[in-house]
Amino acid sequence: MIIIAAFITGLVIGSFLNVCIYRIPEGKSIVYPPSHCPNCGERIKWYDNIPVISYLFLKGKCRNCGSPISIQYPLVELLTGFLTAAVVYKFGLTLTALYYAVFIWSLIVISLIDIKTMLVPVKLCYFTMLFGILLSPFIPQITFKDSVLGASFGAGIILFIIETYYVITGKEGMGYGDANIMAVVGAFLGWKNILVTLFFASLVGAVIGIVLMATKGKNFKSALPFGPFISIGAVIALFFGNQLINWYLGGIVK
Incomplete structure (x- = not known):
């Protein structure tokens, strides 16, 4: 149950990492405004922002304008979920696990930004x-x-x-x-x-x-x-x- 909880927590963190990956290169705040469609600007409802599940339910498209949502979003969420669970499995529910989870989360953001922009x-x-x-x-x-x-x-x-x-x-x-x-x-x-x-x-x-x-x-x-x-x-x-x-x-x- 602890590993499953760590995986779910990782999925949620992964959703936030996607925001960081999108906004940091553009110099935007990672906390405001709330998540919205980059195409039509419509604010994303909470039930459309559930990691992985919402992407599958919406078939990879914005509910409001129908523009495609990048496959990056569920993949980053899944990657973050699996690696977070792996860290907790290795180190248990400890400060060490949080320490190395932050390390991995940061590497995910850094890597995706590097891939998208060729900049660190x-x-x-x-x-x-x-x-x-x-x-x-x-x-x-x-x-x-x-x-x-x-x-x-x-x-x-x-x-x-x-x-x-x-x-x-x-x-x-x-x-x-x-x-x-x-x-x-x-x-x-x-x-x-x-x-x-x-x-x-x-x-x-x-x-x-x-x-x-x-x-x-x-x-x-x-x-x-x-x-x-x-x-x-x-x-x-x-x-x-x-x-x-x-x-x-x-x-x-x-």
């Missing part, structure tokens, strides 16, 4: 990083020192990659916004899991890139937002990072 919301990254650092003394899984080092190392390693690539090629590769995302990751997961995150982010990014080249005619010069891949790597690191690090170090010792 710097202010959101900054405040999320501060949240991670300031609450770290109360979280058993990470120390304040490790949080600060992780944020510094996360941003630093990306900046090093960016500058090195520019010196070698004379061109920009990764965006500076990715350094902000990695600072957030490091603040919550520590410096060791920065390496785990980068490994899986690069792996997933490479696979997606190859698939796009094979199916969409993309080439190596096509720009892809790296933020979502960092987020995927960070989620993997959150749930399995310490086990992977212990396994890897154990293998080296042997």
Whole structure:
């Protein structure tokens, strides 16, 4: 029942995250005005704003004007629901669960904005990083020192990659916004899991890139937002990072 309640809570949070994803890039308030159709401006009734269910009932269209509603909305709600339930399953009903749920919720917003605009919301990254650092003394899984080092190392390693690539090629590769995302990751997961995150982010990014080249005619010069891949790597690191690090170090010792 606790996991089901966490999933439902995640669905509701996901609905709010959709508002953030839509409004933050446009510099609008995320609390006012209430949710409304972006096409006709009609305020959305509460019974048309039930996560996932309303989308299915309305067949993906606005009740008032009939304009299509993006599939992003139920997908974000479901993703948030499943990941919130997973965090509660791993950490229980604890401050730690809330701490890492906020981390995941922020990554979802950052990733979707990056996908839609190719820009990273710097202010959101900054405040999320501060949240991670300031609450770290109360979280058993990470120390304040490790949080600060992780944020510094996360941003630093990306900046090093960016500058090195520019010196070698004379061109920009990764965006500076990715350094902000990695600072957030490091603040919550520590410096060791920065390496785990980068490994899986690069792996997933490479696979997606190859698939796009094979199916969409993309080439190596096509720009892809790296933020979502960092987020995927960070989620993997959150749930399995310490086990992977212990396994890897154990293998080296042997």
